[in-house]
Amino acid sequence: MILAANFKTNHTRKSTRHYLERLSNFLFETSCEHDIFLFPPPLALDFFDDIGGVCVGTQNAYPAPSGAFTGEAGSEQLEELAIQTILIGHSERRGILGESQAFCAEKFRYYASLGYTIFYCIGESLEVRRAGIEATIRHNLSQLEGIDLSYPKLIIAYEPIWAIGTGVSASLEQIQETHAALKAHLSCPLLYGGSVNLSNIAEILALPEVDGALIGSASLKVEDFCQMIQKI
Numbered sequence: 624m625i626l627a628a629n630f631k632t633n634h635t636r637k638s639t640r641h642y643l644e645r646l647s648n649f650l651f652e653t654s655c656e657h658d659i660f661l662f663p664p665p666l667a668l669d670f671f672d673d674i675g676g677v678c679v680g681t682q683n684a685y686p687a688p689s690g691a692f693t694g695e696a697g698s699e700q701l702e703e704l705a706i707q708t709i710l711i712g713h714s715e716r717r718g719i720l721g722e723s724q725a726f727c728a729e730k731f732r733y734y735a736s737l738g739y740t741i742f743y744c745i746g747e748s749l750e751v752r753r754a755g756i757e758a759t760i761r762h763n764l765s766q767l768e769g770i771d772l773s774y775p776k777l778i779i780a781y782e783p784i785w786a787i788g789t790g791v792s793a794s795l796e797q798i799q800e801t802h803a804a805l806k807a808h809l810s811c812p813l814l815y816g817g818s819v820n821l822s823n824i825a826e827i828l829a830l831p832e833v834d835g836a837l838i839g840s841a842s843l844k845v846e847d848f849c850q851m852i853q854k855i
């Protein structure tokens with residue numbers, strides 16, 4: 624299973640290190656065999672070479688090594704911190720920051736060319752979901768335009784926008800149906816994200832079509848994240 628914590632704009636560098644130390648100890652003590660990822664905010668990234676068992680990635684980066692891209696980090700800055708994993712296409716970046724599909728695909732191409740592990744997010748709005756399963760699948764597939772689905776280090780996260788941060792995840796039937804339809808087009812792992820928490824993680828990850836979870840709010844406390852890992 625793949626479990627990833629997305630801190631979004633929460634935690635500082637100091638609290639991220641503290642979190643990582645606790646998490647790493649927990650993974651060691653429990654001989655955890657799952658793949659655990661953590662995406663802290665950009666300014667909380669550090670050279671975490673002393674932390675074992677957790678792969679730390681960036682929530683975003685610009686598709687260039689360096690240059691005149693005010694406010695952005697490029698691959699040169701990530702390299703210094705030995706970051707080799709990136710999250711692309713999150714609905715908050717597509718929606719709030721206006722990232723287009725073409726830009727998401729450009730980021731994908733650039734970071735794939737550097738051999739990064741790429742978490743690539745897709746997900747539909749409530750309006751699209753209400754239009755039915757066919758419209759939902761069509762929309763999600765359109766968010767994969769320009770993405771090389773055979774890239775060996777690709778992990779896709781299906782995150783319905785209406786379930787993100789709302790406390791109400793998609794139903795097990797919706798997750799099962801959507802993942803099954805998407806998996807017909809994919810060979811990479813497919814994670815679910817959107818209000819995954821301590822009380823629903825076990826049943827969501829028990830679905831055979833689900834290869835892991837991307838967790839936001841419920842991952843912010845290390846004790847909760849560890850408990851979630853224990854439940855799978």
Ligand code: PGA
Nearest residue numbers: 787788817818838839840
């Ligand atoms: P949530 O966020 O778990 O708070 O719903 C998930 C995500 O946006 O990755």
